[in-house]
Amino acid sequence: MTKPPDNRQLFQIKLALFLLCLLPFGRLIWGEYHDNFGADPVAFVQRWTGIWTFNLLLITLCISPLRAMTQLHWLLRLRRMFGLFTFFYALLHFLSFVGFDNSFSINEIANDIFKRPFVIAGFAAFLLLIPLAITSNQWAIRKLGGRKWQELHRNIYLASILAAIHYWWLSKITALYWPLAYSAVLGILLAWRVQERRRKAMPAPQNQAAKPLKFFKQKPD
Numbered sequence: 434m435t436k437p438p439d440n441r442q443l444f445q446i447k448l449a450l451f452l453l454c455l456l457p458f459g460r461l462i463w464g465e466y467h468d469n470f471g472a473d474p475v476a477f478v479q480r481w482t483g484i485w486t487f488n489l490l491l492i493t494l495c496i497s498p499l500r501a502m503t504q505l506h507w508l509l510r511l512r513r514m515f516g517l518f519t520f521f522y523a524l525l526h527f528l529s530f531v532g533f534d535n536s537f538s539i540n541e542i543a544n545d546i547f548k549r550p551f552v553i554a555g556f557a558a559f560l561l562l563i564p565l566a567i568t569s570n571q572w573a574i575r576k577l578g579g580r581k582w583q584e585l586h587r588n589i590y591l592a593s594i595l596a597a598i599h600y601w602w603l604s605k606i607t608a609l610y611w612p613l614a615y616s617a618v619l620g621i622l623l624a625w626r627v628q629e630r631r632r633k634a635m636p637a638p639q640n641q642a643a644k645p646l647k648f649f650k651q652k653p654d
């Protein structure tokens with residue numbers, strides 16, 4: 434790992450990742466076409482889109498620590514795409530609940546929320562993601578100013594905590610391994626950020642960043 438990728442290589446990396454991120458959506462299209470969603474299609478689509486929302490949320494949160502560990506600064510240029518895919522799957526997940534499960538009927542949705550209150554935590558996480566998706570472009574960064582934009586985008590931490598609560602809450606007591614695993618990964622990613630903030634708040638010589646992993650050290654151009 435030496436030089437950062439040039440624009441062409443970066444485009445190729447982005448394209449490959451874009452197509453990879455579309456695979457879970459492809460599974461839904463394939464399932465619809467071949468009628469292959471198992472015995473309970475609504476539950477399948479809800480779980481599939483829910484878990485992929487969470488996967489992409491965690492991948493998005495991995496970018497900054499990965500960049501700090503490897504000093505591969507160009508990784509930041511992938512973050513927006515993962516963030517937008519998180520929102521894309523959250524939107525599908527939300528639509529599967531209001532449309533697929535409840536036929537867009539306000540009464541049915543209200544009854545369902547009453548029966549399954551864990552939906553509220555998921556819905557709150559989804560609401561927090563909306564402004565982040567809308568402002569994920571250069572125009573919004575310019576309009577808001579870097580500082581405000583960063584503050585707004587810190588809502589991703591709250592959204593991820595709400596997503597973890599949603600997942601714990603909906604899971605049966607006998608099947609808590611996955612929520613536990615997802616929460617553990619999320620806990621590590623959030624703890625890293627807390628530690629970074631503390632480090633940056635320290636006076637000069639003590640706030641040195643941890644050395645990048647040897648393998649990733651950049652050679653001078």
Ligand code: HEM
Nearest residue numbers: 479480483484486487523527530552555556558559596600
């Ligand atoms: C950031 C937002 C969200 C995340 C990360 C998320 C994540 C998840 C996950 C991981 C599951 C379980 C998948 C499994 O069992 O394998 C799930 C299920 C579910 N979620 Fe969400 N969710 C979010 C938002 C929402 C919203 C907005 C709604 C509805 C308004 C919702 C309603 C549901 C329902 C109904 C289930 C199915 C529960 C069942 O199996 O009976 N979620 N979600």
